Amino acid sequence: MGGIQRRAGLVVLVSSLLLLAACGNGSTGAANTGGQTSENTSAYTVGMTEYEFNPKEITVHAGQTVTIKLINHSKEQKAHEFKIGQQLVKGGDFNDKPLGYQVDFFKGLKVTWIQGSDVEELRPGEATVQGGDADALMKKTLSEAGPLEPGEPNAFVVSLAPGGTAEFSFTVPASAVGTWEFGCFEEDGQHYVQGMHGQFVVTK
Ligand SMILES: [Cu+2]
Numbered sequence: 001m002g003g004i005q006r007r008a009g010l011v012v013l014v015s016s017l018l019l020l021a022a023c024g025n026g027s028t029g030a031a032n033t034g035g036q037t038s039e040n041t042s043a044y045t046v047g048m049t050e051y052e053f054n055p056k057e058i059t060v061h062a063g064q065t066v067t068i069k070l071i072n073h074s075k076e077q078k079a080h081e082f083k084i085g086q087q088l089v090k091g092g093d094f095n096d097k098p099l100g101y102q103v104d105f106f107k108g109l110k111v112t113w114i115q116g117s118d119v120e121e122l123r124p125g126e127a128t129v130q131g132g133d134a135d136a137l138m139k140k141t142l143s144e145a146g147p148l149e150p151g152e153p154n155a156f157v158v159s160l161a162p163g164g165t166a167e168f169s170f171t172v173p174a175s176a177v178g179t180w181e182f183g184c185f186e187e188d189g190q191h192y193v194q195g196m197h198g199q200f201v202v203t204k
Contacts, residue, residue: 043067046182048080048160051194053182059201060172067114067169072160079120080191081159082166084182084200090189091151098189099152105180105200106156111170113137118164121145125155129168159186176202 042064047054048071060066072080085101092099106127113134116122122129122137123145129138148154158166183197 041065041067043069045069045071046082047071047073048082048184048196049073050076050078051184051191051196053184053196053198056198057201058182058198059203061203062172062174062177065169065171067167069167070158070160070165072118072162072164074162077162078191079159079161079164079186080184080196081121081157081186082182082184083155083157084180085153085155086178086180088181089151089153091149092188098183098185098192099149100155100157100185101181101183102153104153104155105176106170109156109170109173111156111168114167114169116158116160116164116166118161119158119166120161120164121157121159122166123155123157125157127156127170129156172202174204177204178202 040063042060044055044058044066046058046068068082070082074080083100084105085103086105087102089099089102091097104125104127106125109127111124111127111129113122113129113131115132116137119137121141122134123141124138145159158168160166178201180200180202181197182200184191
């Protein structure tokens with residue numbers, strides 16, 4: 001009898017592990033609006049188009065390892081980018097162009113680069129970005145995209161050509177608890193102005 005109970009326990013354990021594995025791998029669904037969440041990891045697929053992100057709100061927990069997969073679904077052959085921060089910064093002759101955020105969510109974080117295709121720009125800002133072809137992409141960004149625009153805060157940013165994808169992960173620090181924003185500032189901030197931003201909420 002003890003043997004049967006033990007085996008039943010093992011079956012439950014194996015099933016739970018399989019379930020966890022299935023959750024961790026998520027992010028292939030076309031209509032993915034939420035994260036596949038287990039206790040310490042969550043994965044989000046974030047679609048980018050004119051001029052919005054889908055989903056528009058992401059909620060994560062401090063201590064979680066979060067994987068974000070970006071897909072540029074542009075129908076107008078436009079590049080789109082992804083930044084997370086607080087305190088909008090504007091520039092331009094009339095101080096009316098959103099350029100980014102004063103506070104970069106990724107500052108001091110370690111970002112693991114998993115994969116990317118048709119990546120136009122990968123800037124580390126003040127994050128440490130490692131893995132995959134991150135080094136080559138960052139070098140390419142420096143040589144092709146050049147320095148930041150005047151007044152543009154130095155921040156972690158991924159910009160994708162139409163059809164491009166990028167996948168990266170990071171662990172959310174306890175100090176990040178609060179409400180952040182993610183946004184796209186392409187075309188002198190016009191994408192942001194047209195509504196291309198969303199909420200990134202970090203709970204305890
Ligand atoms: Cu955009």
